[in-house]
Amino acid sequence: MLINIITVIIAVIVISFIIWWFFGNHESAAGTAEIVDGQQFATISVDGGYSPETLIFKQGMPAKLTFNRKDPSTCLEHVVFPDFGIDEALPVNQNVVIDFDTRKAGEYAYHCGMNMFHAKVIIK
Numbered sequence: 001m002l003i004n005i006i007t008v009i010i011a012v013i014v015i016s017f018i019i020w021w022f023f024g025n026h027e028s029a030a031g032t033a034e035i036v037d038g039q040q041f042a043t044i045s046v047d048g049g050y051s052p053e054t055l056i057f058k059q060g061m062p063a064k065l066t067f068n069r070k071d072p073s074t075c076l077e078h079v080v081f082p083d084f085g086i087d088e089a090l091p092v093n094q095n096v097v098i099d100f101d102t103r104k105a106g107e108y109a110y111h112c113g114m115n116m117f118h119a120k121v122i123i124k
């Protein structure tokens with residue numbers, strides 16, 4: 001009887017974890033840009049995904065977005081911003097700077113070359 005209860009409890013925990021893993025909101029804290037002389041700068045570290053996963057830029061201020069890939073996997077070799085027609089190669093351990101168009105407010109999702117890792121830039 002006790003074994004049954006334990007089994008049920010474990011099953012519930014495992015199922016909850018699976019549900020959280022697939023459907024939960026994993027959004028981590030949003031990153032913000034550093035502002036120097038009327039320009040905003042932000043760096044995204046690419047290592048098993050994009051960090052910070054959500055980055056916020058101010059609308060209408062010139063922005064430089066730097067990607068630094070630490071992950072050698074070919075999966076993350078390219079970063080793609082479909083809304084801006086950007087498809088940039090990211091050599092390992094090098095800074096790749098993108099001039100980001102901040103004229104239009106909105107949420108701009110981007111992803112790796114294979115569309116497996118996702119993150120976004122919010123302009124507001």
Ligand SMILES: [Cu+2]
Pocket residue numbers: 074075076112113114115116117
């Ligand atoms: Cu990929």
